[in-house]
Amino acid sequence: MKILFVTDLHGCVWKYHRLLAIAQAFQADVVVNSGDMLPKDRDLFQQDTFITRDLQAHFDQFEKAGIFYLCYLGNDDLRIFDGLFEETCQEYEFIHNLAQRKIIIENIEFIGMNWVVDYPFRLKDRCRMDTKNYTFQPQFGTGLLSTSSGWQELDDWFHYAGTLPTLADELKSLVRPVDMSQSIYIIHMPPAGVGLDVCGDGQQVGSHAMYDFLDLYQPKLSLHGHIHESPHTSGIWKTAIGHTVCIQPGQLSPLTYVTIDLASMEIERYTESR
Secondary structure: OEEEEEOOOOOOHHHHHHHHHHHHHHOOOEEEEEOOOOOOOOOHHHHHHHHHHHHHHHHHHHHHHOOEEEEEOOOOOOHHHHHHHHHHHHOOOOEEEOEOOEEEEOOEEEEEEOOEEOOOOOEOOOEEOOOOOOOOOOOOOOEEEEEOOEEEEEOOHHHHHHOOOOHHHHHHHOOOOOOHHHEEEEEOOOEOOOOOOEOOOOOEOOEHHHHHHHHHHOOOEEEOOOOOOHHHHHOOOEEEEOOEEEEOOOOOOOEEEEEEEOOOOEEEEEEEOO
């Protein structure tokens, strides 16, 4: 099986336009798009237009090509559009919403999760405490949740977050593979402490719960995103936790993607300018 992995495209149309040609040239069986799929450089409440116009046209191409496309929305994609996104994916045979789900393709079990550890930014739609003893970062303002009528402002985000499952809880609740050694976890949030979570200022913001989960269960691969500049800052885009190969391609101004040949375990990272 050959996999094309990309993440954090944030509605960049030219990057989306390139993916089919790259997938076909690589002879990919599966494309994985790991979150933050929609534009964030305009009114976020218009992200639904990108789903029904641009994403639908994008999905049409992969459906016609017979290439599986596994994806989910990320922390910058408003949760109020999850239903629309799900309905759009369900129109196709080869397109699958992987959020908190398992999809089996050729005996490989793909399991996805799009919750992230809390950060300073105000949008909290997909944020969780890492563990019950999580220490919050200083915040840039009150928390916000998206609703169909606009923003819901959270005066006490810390208290509200404490009422939600932690990231550790969410990981425990994921459907388990039959064979962990033949499973691939697609988790938007990177694990802590292995160089995949490093911000431009050097701060490491990954999930300790994620690290512990991978260390304990040892899937074949874990694919991550979220911290766009991490590979540029740390110099690390691929590493391992035990026998699990962990990948975080990053995503800056060039299009960045990773190709994976599961048969040979040849894994390569590429960047392309517009």
